[in-house]
Amino acid sequence: MNQIIPNSASGRDIKFHAHPQTNFRLHEQVGPAIVDSGDGVRISDTDGQQLIDGMAGLWCASLGYSERRLVEVAHAQMLKLPYIQTFAHRTSEPVIDLAEALIARAPSPMSKALFQASGSEAVDTAIKLSWFYHAAIGKPEKRKIIGRQRAYHGTTIASASLTGLPNMHNGWGLPLPGFLHVSCPDTYRGMLADETEEAYSARLGEELEALILREGPETISAFFAEPVMGTGGVVVPPRGYFDHVQRILRKYEILFVADEVICGFGRTGAYWGSQLYGLEPDMLTCAKGLSSAYFPISALMMTDRVYQAVADFTAQLGGFGHGYTYGGHPVGAAVANETLKIYDEIDICGQVRAKAPILQDGLRALAGSSIVGDVRGIGLMAAVEFVEDKAEKRPFAPAAGIGAKVADAVKARGVLLRALGPTLVFSPPLVAAPGDIEAIVAAVKGGIEEVEGQLGR
Template sequence: MLNANSPYLRDIRFHLHTQTDARVHEETGPFIARQGDGVFIIDPEGNRLLEGMAGLWCTSLGFSEKRLADAAYAQMLRMPYHQNFAHRSSDPVIDLAEALIARAPQPMSKVMFLGSGSEAVDTAIKVAWYYNAARGKTQKRKIIGRMRGYHGSTIGSASLTGLPNMHQGWGLPLPGFFHVSCPHFYREGLPGETEEAFATRLANELDALIEREGADTVAAFFAEPVMGTGGVIIPPATYFEKIQAVLKKHDVLLVADEVICGFGRTGTYWGCDTFAITPDMVTCAKGLSSAYLPISGLMLSDAIYQVIADQTHALGGFGHGFTYGGHPVSAAVALETLKLYDEYDILANVQAQGARLAAGLAALGDHPLVGEVRAIGLMAAIEIVADKQSRASFPLPAKVPVRLGELVKKRGVLLRPLGQSLCFAPPLIVKETEIAMIIKAVAESLDELAGELRAEGTWPSTRSSATN
């Protein structure tokens, strides 16, 4: 029996968790991570679990990189805080700005540092408004995202997000935010439609929305190169090529949300590199510091910067900023993170281990519970279906992907169920043996789950053609 000082009970008593059912949490309590060791985390009982989601897609260098801890400590001793308001800066921020602009996916002029991906996206929304107002286009304020896209939890970034749970109960999205179709060919493609025809249809949908609303009222379109929280949705061939043509036609800014994809996750340094995206702005976070400290960035093209600079001069300043934006300790850790990516040749490891992950998951594609396997770099998902032929999903209340995730956890691997999928995003330092551990845990768990569902008599249904 747990005593009153147990961390489990104290968590239930005092801690309100985000993205959590509070009443369920009162019954189950938390999973507590006490220590990190490479790609593993260790709970209070000493159990080692392979963190197959790198936390929240973010701990790229694992959980025990001493050089990042040393960088934080050294900067804490040297200068623990300094602001970036009103012409002030610090050495780590200057060095990081130069390093990040040098690594940008397309030529960029300036970077603003903030505290989180949500703040970076929110700032990009405001910059799009500010930029257009400075050009005399004060009505050009509408923002377009995509269904199942995820961009953050602030009022603006959550409005941009295309997931119902981020809107329900909050009175969101705000007016002026619109969403077009998710580029998931498996779920959204029409019978007989090719991937390219699907991409064309989605580009036409975007074009029609802008035409309907009026191009003089639409400011920006936001897109993750690969949708993360939406379920690792990889766009079809030619999708971004066609989308960018529509945006250019209507003078609508393209903001690439690289919060998850940036710094090697897709197998190239940026998701923009993977899909030949030429953005006007780029948001980044997560892998920027391997999540060791909070920091994010918003990179701006020179065309945007020049207009903004003139406007700040006309108005006597730039009315935006956050106390912890460009925190020198976070910046020092981020700078060391970028150095480690280079020294460790992290892209080579992502490509090698990503290929192993993709091959291992592809081998599970014939399993009767697996409808689709999606993989790129070290991002992947398996779509769980009740019937392979019809692609019918299990009812959401059945929480079948959640059950699969729990079975995988029993085998020492942490993965994340999202919607109807189980998602994968291990740290970018993951090794071949650890990829094999992930695949083995999932394969065994799929078989165990199939057995449980059959024993319950709920699957396969009479119309299901799935067999083991």
């Protein structure tokens, strides 16, 4: 029987609402926090608590919660043309404009943009397109997909298989056959004591090449990577890592897909994470910041080499058997176009670079805590990893729920963050004022000290 849990302020009955990424039984006991409104970088719930959203929703509300230009553009487009599909030679002016804007802003030469409604769908499309491309060039046996441990790429069957997080596989019978994973390039957990970052990168490159040779290069379709891992714990790659990766992929004619769903549109301080590491992907996926989360939309960009092969194949087959009802939604495209204009006008990357030291240096100043093992990040994305023993890097037992305890203590101080196991992650709106970021750091400092006290440290 469904349990009924009223929210204390609203009295709302929540028994019909299931929640993703949630323990259903625990949720039946604790109920939801119902967010009622947002203003700037703050959200308010129906209990009257106001919080700085230190995660920008899910890494996505880059312009905060009260950018009226996006609301007005969405309203105007809904009045003019609320929907049209992009199947079979149809489109709309906003979609044409958005494709042109994205291709112009791409970190390396791209030819076409294909639209979806979510990052998961964009990644799923890239997986399918890698198979379609290789079939088009007469190599249909190139089907295997390589991802990385701790990578996050989405929750569709294919994108979750590509994801390298056990909680995305357990109980689902995933990953599907043909999805392979190499090590996460985490210098804190993976680099040897006497190893330089460059040597660590070379070793990771050797591991990738060994996997390719073991599986057979003629069977490998594509390699996917976030420039900086997000949900896996904000893992910044070691120096030279992507130089080795790209050299190996080119050697064995394997497509490289950059997943910029989190990193894109200024999060790292560069417009694209790819620009930081000299990436030249064959395909690139983006979402989240594309519309500052004001409307569901994602895009997949592809090089002309990929497009030309695919186009020839569609002519041979009589069509392109792929697409989504809401791919290329005119309202989403209109909102995304205005979002990109705002980014340009306010120099979003310059803003992030100017404010990043407040977050990064502020969090690194907490490294002396007895429970902080590692602080890492770039731009306005960061992570603090908690450990029981700093010398041995020994993590707390999962049952201790240390990350959640710190997150709760931080929330009590007016800041909403996300705990991913023993790691607290940060992704504030890119328009957060310096004072907002200082408040985030201060709340975290207080939260860590409170939990240390509970542990008797």
